[in-house]
Amino acid sequence: MNITVFELEDWERQAFEELGQDHEVELLSNPLSAKNATEYADTQAISTFLYSRLDRQVLEQLPRLKLIATRSTGVDHIDLDYCEQHDVVVSNVPTYGDNTVAEHVFALLLTLSHRMDQAIDRTRKGDFSPRGLQGFDLEGKTFGVIGTGNIGRHTIRIARGFGMEVIAYDVQPDSEAAAELEFTYVALDELLRRADVISLHVPSTPKTRHLLSHEQFEQMKPCAIILNTSRGDIINSQALVRALAEGRVCGAGLDVLPEEPVIREEAELLRSVYQRTHNLESLLADHVLIRLRNVVVTPHSAFNTREAVSRILETTVDNIQSYIRGGGRSVNNQVGASR
Numbered sequence: 099m100n101i102t103v104f105e106l107e108d109w110e111r112q113a114f115e116e117l118g119q120d121h122e123v124e125l126l127s128n129p130l131s132a133k134n135a136t137e138y139a140d141t142q143a144i145s146t147f148l149y150s151r152l153d154r155q156v157l158e159q160l161p162r163l164k165l166i167a168t169r170s171t172g173v174d175h176i177d178l179d180y181c182e183q184h185d186v187v188v189s190n191v192p193t194y195g196d197n198t199v200a201e202h203v204f205a206l207l208l209t210l211s212h213r214m215d216q217a218i219d220r221t222r223k224g225d226f227s228p229r230g231l232q233g234f235d236l237e238g239k240t241f242g243v244i245g246t247g248n249i250g251r252h253t254i255r256i257a258r259g260f261g262m263e264v265i266a267y268d269v270q271p272d273s274e275a276a277a278e279l280e281f282t283y284v285a286l287d288e289l290l291r292r293a294d295v296i297s298l299h300v301p302s303t304p305k306t307r308h309l310l311s312h313e314q315f316e317q318m319k320p321c322a323i324i325l326n327t328s329r330g331d332i333i334n335s336q337a338l339v340r341a342l343a344e345g346r347v348c349g350a351g352l353d354v355l356p357e358e359p360v361i362r363e364e365a366e367l368l369r370s371v372y373q374r375t376h377n378l379e380s381l382l383a384d385h386v387l388i389r390l391r392n393v394v395v396t397p398h399s400a401f402n403t404r405e406a407v408s409r410i411l412e413t414t415v416d417n418i419q420s421y422i423r424g425g426g427r428s429v430n431n432q433v434g435a436s437r
């Protein structure tokens with residue numbers, strides 16, 4: 099089988115090299131894009147991370163493609179309809195990092211609640227004054243979780259450990275989890291009204307796009323804290339900038355931004371300004387958010403611990419091998435055989 103691995107980091111190399119014993123494997127550090135896709139017209143299986151946008155324009159240039167093994171949980175960067183129509187199996191890594199991402203959620207929250215970034219900045223400059231660094235307690239506050247899947251449930255466990263009351267909203271409530279972890283399901287409106295801290299754990303889909311926008315920010319308790327480790331487009335970032343300016347939201351911890359792939363590469367950014375292929379208003383809002391003192395942004399790194407990345411690689415290589423062994427049948431499929 100002809101396998102091409104994109105966006106490869108050096109430390110991922112070894113995991114894929116073993117596939118090279120029986121297959122033709124090409125390991126590349128660049129993403130796959132509409133501009134370079136014709137170079138890989140012969141490939142039958144690809145593995146990518148999040149910065150290869152696998153839309154129709156790219157996929158149409160890969161006529162022999164049979165398998166996409168994404169090294170992520172989210173599959174919103176892949177045109178699943180195209181894959182369904184063209185018998186391309188899509189496998190993901192469903193559960194590598196529920197604890198890992200949930201731990202990052204609290205890293206963001208504690209950074210805000212104890213003003214850790216500003217405190218550390220200050221001592222590094224030799225300034226030991228605590229003035230202006232007052233934070234807030236988590237104990238006794240209400241933690242609102244939107245999406246109680248694998249990651250959402252893990253954040254609930256941690257929140258309970260901090261002595262927070264937890265309320266949650268999900269389109270598919272899990273009453274057993276609610277009883278076991280001691281939290282209560284409420285309607286979205288009620289969650290917005292009651293929560294001191296709101297944490298997002300839903301996938302990016304047409305239904306969740308801008309789930310938090312002007313109307314939702316207006317319903318929130320004054321001085322709410324927003325945490326997003328899910329996907330950038332779930333929040334309307336212009337609405338968030340306004341809610342921060344009005345003091346309705348007092349802080350935000352964001353691991354994801356809507357125009358994040360563009361922000362990653364300043365050169366790409368400039369190109370996009372000229373080509374106007376991106377939403378410039380939302381890009382501008384991202385840049386404002388990154389610079390606000392009461393917003394902390396991490397570069398989509400919630401998954402990135404030693405343990406989680408080794409689980410990601412193991413599952414991805416397993417996904418490819420099980421597809422090959424099963425003659426087209428695979429595991430962890432979002433689209434295709436044995437879904």
Ligand code: NAI
Pocket residue numbers: 171172192193195196199244245246247248249250267268269270299300301302305306327328329353354398399400401402
């Ligand atoms: P999951 O599939 O276990 O849970 C998602 C939950 O969202 C489900 O309970 C589902 O019923 C609920 N949901 C779906 N649509 C909804 C809607 N419209 N309204 C309310 N609830 C809805 O997913 P998991 O593993 O918890 O991951 C959540 C997301 O976290 C992923 O889709 C991915 O985008 C993101 N993620 C981010 C990472 C990072 O490094 N920042 C790493 C891993 C995942």
